[in-house]
Amino acid sequence: MGNPMMPGRAGRSNSAPVKAKNAKGTVRRLWDYLRQQRKGLLLVFLLTLLGTAFNLITPYLLGTVAFDRYILTGNYAGLAQLCVWLLALYVVASLTSWVQAYIMTAVSQQTVFQIRRDLFKHLHDLPLRFFDTHSSGDLMSRSTNDIENVTTTLNQSVVQIMTSALTLVGTLTIMLVLNIWLTLVTLVTVPIMFWLTRLITRHTRRYFGAQQKELGGLNGYIEETVSGQKVVKAYVQESRSLAEFNDINHRLLHASIRAQSWSGNIGPVMNLVNNISYALIALSGGWLFLQGMTSVGVIVSFLSYSKQFSRPINELANQFNLLQSAIAGAERVFEVLDERPESTDDEKTAVHQLPAQVHGEVIFEHVQFSYKAGSPILRDVSLTAKPGQTIALVGPTGAGKTTIINLLTRFYEIDSGTITIDGEDIRLLDKENLRSRIGIVLQDAYLFSGTVRDNIRYGRLEATDQEIEEAAKLANAHSFIHKLPEGYDSILSADGSNLSQGQRQLLTIARAILANPSVLILDEATSSVDTRTEMHIQTAMKQLMQGRTSFVIAHRLSTIREADQILVIQSGEVVERGTHDELLQAGGFYHDLYQSQFNRVV
Secondary structure: OOOOOOOOOHHHOOOOOOOOOOHHHHHHHHHHHHHHHHHHHHHHHHHHHHHHHHHHHHHHHHHHHHHHHHHOOOOHHHHHHHHHHHHHHHHHHHHHHHHHHHHHHHHHHHHHHHHHHHHHHHHHHOOHHHHHOOOHHHHHHHHHHHHHHHHHHHHHHHHHHHHHHHHHHHHHHHHHHHOHHHHHHHHOOHHHHHHHHHHHHHHHHHHHHHHHHHHHHHHHHHHHHHHOHHHHHHOOOHHHHHHHHHHHHHHHHHHHHHHHHHHHHHHHHHHHHHHHHHHHHHHHHHHHHHOOOOOHHHHHHHHHHHHHHHHHHHHHHHHHHHHHHHHHHHHHHHHHHOOOOOHHHHHHHOOEOOOOOOOOOEEEEEEEEOOEOOEOOEEEEEEEEOOOOEEEEEOOOOOOHHHHHHHHOOOOOOOEEEEEEOOEEHHHEOHHHHHOOEEEEOOOOOOOOEEHHHHHHOOOOOOOHHHHHHHHHHOOOHHHHHHOOOHHHOEEOHHHOOOOHHHHHHHHHHHHHHHOOOEEEEEOOOOOOOHHHHHHHHHHHHHHHOOOEEEEEOOOHHHHOOOOEEEEEEOOEEEEEEOHHHHHHHOOHHHHHHHHHHHHHO
16 A cells, blocks of 8 residues: 555546547456346346337327327227227336336346456455555445446446337337338438437547546545545645645546536437427428328327437437446456456466475575566575574565565565475465465554454464464463453454554464464564563464464564574675574674664663
8 A cells, every 4th residue: 555645546547538448348248247147138128028019009009090090080989998008008018117127127236246246256366466556445446436337337228228229120110111201201310310429429438438547546545545544644744635635536527527528418419319300200291291191190100209219319329328437447347357366377386285284394595586577676595494493584674574475475476496395396386275374473463343253263264262262362362352341252443443553463463373374474563562562472472483483574683582593684685694692793784783773772
């Protein structure tokens, strides 16, 4: 996550409109999800067909039948009977429409449920490198706003497109049967409608894409600013944060105005063309009646059918507008789904599994790594950790200490060299199997919303309540948990913010103890707590490290005096190695660093 004072990596997006990269491909992929609901879609189609048939027959009954057979001939009994039939048709059509909408809602929600499920599952499969380059706010926007756009469009557009297509074909057929000349007059304005629709939708697709992009940037900025609110206030950066927010918000405003303005143009433009068509039919129909080439009833029916003919064209144009928004959102979702998952590498290379009990011999041999080609982070790193040993990693910020840990857990893949556990090359191990043998306690103690018990149980979901309490006792966490209002059933807020930093850290240690890993990683686990709390955590860590191969990234050198081996990392290289006493006697970098800390404390 970015610096809360300078939030919103995604918020720096270019405000220029972005056109969908592959609209046809996105629609095909949406259809792949939608067609999984074949039975529901088939039922919706049949109901749509039935409802369209009702809509097609009523203008004929109101015009040709009502005027020519009953009104002009004075057959009012027949007219009354026709009114009853029309009422029945309207009732049945309304019921059909209601059932159709209900089924389509279920179909669309089930479809979006599957897309959302696939996206969330895929996010878990992606490597950390992906999250380093994508803000969490933007990913949230793709998972919520973009998918919601797809939901809205599926609910409205699928049925509407089917209805409009059937209505268009049916209306044209009936008009040709009634009067070919009036049909030709109606078709005069169709090319104009198609040309205007194409012109407008070409712009709306671009602007809806820009709108979704800016919305993702805004969400990212808000998420990062809210998360870093303490830092914003501490450095009195509220005005700057507001100014940056206003800048991003204005870009979203302009993108939204362009998208919605072009989208809103289609209705008035189509209405103008429709009214011109309506007037032409009325004039032509009147002339044909005077020439004896048609009847009043046919003209009345034709006027209704002309509206019914132009309405599907208008609706199709409007649906294309909605589709542009859905395509823009769906494309952003599919971009994430197309990212290469971690499991891809395992499918090619993973051939071994570590046993349940690992001895814990870890060896790095001539390991090279770079996050970016041409900028090496680790250079020829070699180390050996024998089973049960504690290896401490010290050095300045950015030296590569955490990178060594990230490579051991295969959060990133090495460029060259080998890393083995009990003689097994970790690149040939299944990642889940590897990580299940490694326990990690981070500097930032992350807890989930839920009970204290559930947060500890996260280390091993099948653990009993008694095992959870035993782990908490070993972690020196039982005493403070017992004092909480509901004890182990106390509800923690998001990220455990209703506990102190030290208490959160003790819970993560209890979680690691419960997981019972063979290899342990402690990433500056005591750097954010006071000296007294540090003593409690140190005691808990000794319990946790007992009998396990442990890697400790140390900020306070006083915490690693008893380490079996201390590696001093500088600029991605191991420049010194040995025990605490050996390194002090050597009088090198470690000696100077230790003395600087000791003198500062004194």
